[in-house]
Every structure is written in structure tokens, then in C-alpha cells.
Amino acid sequence: MSKVLVIGAGGVSSVAVHKMAQLIAAETGPFSEITLASRTVSKCEAIAESVKARTGVAIETAQIDADDVPAMTALIEQVQPALVVNLALPYQDLPIMDACLATSTDYLDTANYEPRDEAKFEYRWQWDYQDRFKDAGIMALLGSGFDPGVTSIFTSWLKKHHFDRIDTVDILDCNGGDHGQHFATNFNPEINIREVTAPARHWENGDWVETPALSHKQEFDFEAVGPKNMYLMYHEEIESLKTHIPEIKRIRFWMTFGDAYLTHLEVLQNVGMTRIDPVMYEGREIIPLQFLKAVLPEPASLGETTKGNTNIGVIATGEKDGVQKTLYVKNICSHEAAFEETGNQGVSYTTGVPAMIGSALILSGNWTGDGVFNMEEFDPDPFMDMLNEHGLPWTLEELDGPLEF
Numbered sequence: 001m002s003k004v005l006v007i008g009a010g011g012v013s014s015v016a017v018h019k020m021a022q023l024i025a026a027e028t029g030p031f032s033e034i035t036l037a038s039r040t041v042s043k044c045e046a047i048a049e050s051v052k053a054r055t056g057v058a059i060e061t062a063q064i065d066a067d068d069v070p071a072m073t074a075l076i077e078q079v080q081p082a083l084v085v086n087l088a089l090p091y092q093d094l095p096i097m098d099a100c101l102a103t104s105t106d107y108l109d110t111a112n113y114e115p116r117d118e119a120k121f122e123y124r125w126q127w128d129y130q131d132r133f134k135d136a137g138i139m140a141l142l143g144s145g146f147d148p149g150v151t152s153i154f155t156s157w158l159k160k161h162h163f164d165r166i167d168t169v170d171i172l173d174c175n176g177g178d179h180g181q182h183f184a185t186n187f188n189p190e191i192n193i194r195e196v197t198a199p200a201r202h203w204e205n206g207d208w209v210e211t212p213a214l215s216h217k218q219e220f221d222f223e224a225v226g227p228k229n230m231y232l233m234y235h236e237e238i239e240s241l242k243t244h245i246p247e248i249k250r251i252r253f254w255m256t257f258g259d260a261y262l263t264h265l266e267v268l269q270n271v272g273m274t275r276i277d278p279v280m281y282e283g284r285e286i287i288p289l290q291f292l293k294a295v296l297p298e299p300a301s302l303g304e305t306t307k308g309n310t311n312i313g314v315i316a317t318g319e320k321d322g323v324q325k326t327l328y329v330k331n332i333c334s335h336e337a338a339f340e341e342t343g344n345q346g347v348s349y350t351t352g353v354p355a356m357i358g359s360a361l362i363l364s365g366n367w368t369g370d371g372v373f374n375m376e377e378f379d380p381d382p383f384m385d386m387l388n389e390h391g392l393p394w395t396l397e398e399l400d401g402p403l404e405f
Ligand code: NDP
Pocket: 007, 008, 009, 010, 011, 012, 013, 037, 038, 039, 040, 043, 064, 065, 066, 067, 087, 088, 089, 090, 092, 110, 111, 143, 144, 145, 146, 147, 148, 149, 186, 187, 188, 189, 191, 299, 300, 347, 350, 351
């Protein structure tokens, strides 16, 4: 049985479901049927219509509040999937994992759990499910997006084939796309702004180094984009990579932001619109950041106008056969091509394709195990092959030397 239940109906979900349906249409396995469920069922129906028009595959839809564990459990019991693919928001990770435990069903997501009242990205809440998943004989695959996800696979693939020892890892995430809006985010605005405004943290010589948000900037010339400013940030794969590949002495994550984006963000922060604590407004509590999300463009609506490329990769230094080297593995993705194929922009595409690939590897029995896993714990080779086959081809190059910063 290889039926999947996908939760959430945003841009990432739309891409993943289109990609799964392409495999059903091509009869190349391992997916048999898809049920798409989310809070707003009309969004599921819109995705189902597009999938039918583009691939000829019909999918089921359902309404669900995934925070409601008994309702989520009942939905899984009714649909009987082999795998639940969580593409809702990080807040839903734990309730969906609870429902998977209650029904002994495998689980996959693309972003680690975050409590609503604290912008704190840590795996410990989900790693705490290790024994319960193991005892239930089911698996959870955490972070099967691009970053985390492909970046973790790039690192473990470099380790497997090109290094005896990795010393440093720099993850470079560049979105060179222009959506033509004054201010918008390319994935869920609430999650995006919480991430960007959190203090930066990187891993160095066995310890976390914390610096103020957006305080470290470097210019880097990205292929297919051009020179861009990128900023040191915290990102969740740092925590899992330093845990599972402990030899790495330094792991940093960099993301590009344009000046206009940062100016808008600074103003919004200064006036209190990015706050995540409740404020009273006309007799009721509202969370300013959630209100801001309501007035910003839906990320899924940006596809039509977004032009340009994303360029995300890993630069690693280390030793092979006694020789020091620096390798750069990356993917470049065109926003226009992503939209043409799935009706969604590149950031949704670069996340939705790996969500499909992780699901396929679980369902086909390539990646198996009982417990809670991060991407770098599995064999990277089939994942790397599928990236090339399913729209996210990668390249490897040797650099003259390590980054000079
Ligand atoms: P969107 O905000 O576009 O979509 C989220 C969807 O989840 C919406 O359809 C929303 O419903 C639904 N949802 C929210 N709460 C609930 C709930 N309680 N029950 C059921 N459904 C719910 O987000 P994206 O598609 O941009 O992102 C999806 C996920 O992917 C996020 O977790 C994000 O952090 C992650 N991500 C990961 C990346 C990676 O590389 N690893 C990169 C980008 C994103 P409604 O329509 O009603 O609001």
C-alpha cells in the first residue's frame, strides 16, 4: 500500500502533490493514491483541480484542523495512509506526530517544531518522540525540504564520496527571484519573519556562537543570480548536522536578503508589527505578526510574477587521502520554470520536490527504520539521483580554497 495523506494546502504542498501525481500518472511508483487535507478545504480543492488538469490524476480532499489530535487521528483511521506528509506549519508537527503514534503510521515533515509563543527552533521536542516511535515500529523523517533537507543530503553525500573528514560546512541560500511586490515573503510570512528576526547562531569548535540577528553580512557572487549580500542566520540543520556528523568543527548558514526587504522588516519591527505576544485591540487579543500575515500577499500567489533563480548549496572543506580540499555542491532553480510546471514559485518548488522524494524513498522501502530520523542519517545516493530526475539537478565543483570569511 502506498497511499499518502498530505496535510496543508500552501505552496509547498501544492508542488509536492503535483510531483506525486506526476509519478502516479507515469505509473513509475511508489505512490498509489493521494488525500490532501487542510484547514481551508477550498485550497485543497483548487490544488486538486490543478493536479487533475496538469496530470489527469484525481485526488481526494478533506477538511482538518491538524492541531486537534483526536480529529487528526480519526482522519488517518478513515484514510488509512501508509505515510502522513506534514506540509502545514511547524506548530502542527507535534499534534500530527501524536496522531501518527495513535494510528501506527509513518510521518514526514519539512520544518522542525516551534512553539507558537516563542521563536525557538530546536529539534529536542521532536527528538523526544524517539523511543515512542521506535516502540510503535514506525518512522518519522524530519526536515525533508531543501534547507533543511537537500542541504543535509548534500553534506552527507560529500562525506560519503569525497571526504575522509569534513572540517567546515557553509550553507548558502540565495533567492535571486523578484516578485514585483514592495514586501512579501516566499514562504509562510509568519514563519519566515520569526526565523529572520531570531538571533543568529552557528556551531564552532563544539559550542554555539550567538550573534544579533542580521549583524554579519558577506557579499557572494551566486551563479545565475549575481553578487548578493548574505547574512549569517540560525537554521535547524546546523543542530542535526553537528549531532550526526560530529567531526564538523564549524557549521554556518547564510541567507540573502535585498536592502528593500530589510528596510521594510526594520520598520515593521520598530513599530511592533513582528511581535508574537498578544496585544489587546478593540476588546480582543491579536498577535501583531499574525495580523501582518493577513495583510501580506499569500506566498502561493507570487508564482505568476516571480522571475529569476534560486541558488542553494553547501561549501565544505575537509581532507581526502591526506589532501585538503574545498567542494561546492548546489542547485539552481528557475522560478519561471517551477511556475510553468506546477503553478508555484521556486521556493515552494525547491521544498515540495524534496518532500515528494523523501516520501517516495520511505514508501519504496529504500529508507526504513523505527524511530525519529534526520535526513543525513540515511544513504544520500538515491535522494541525489532523484533530485536530478525530478527537477532539482545539482552540480559539484572544486574551489581553489576555503571561503575567505
Ligand atoms: P503556507 O502558509 O503557504 O501553507 C501552510 C498550509 O498549512 C496552509 O494551507 C494552512 O491552512 C495549513 N494549516 C495551517 N494550520 C493548520 C492546521 N491547524 N490544520 C490544518 N492545516 C493547517 O506555507 P508553505 O506552503 O510556504 O510552507 C509549508 C511548510 O513548509 C511550513 O512548515 C514551512 O516552514 C516549510 N518550509 C520548509 C522549507 C525547507 O526548505 N525545509 C522552505 C519553505 C517552507 P490555511 O490555508 O487555512 O491557512
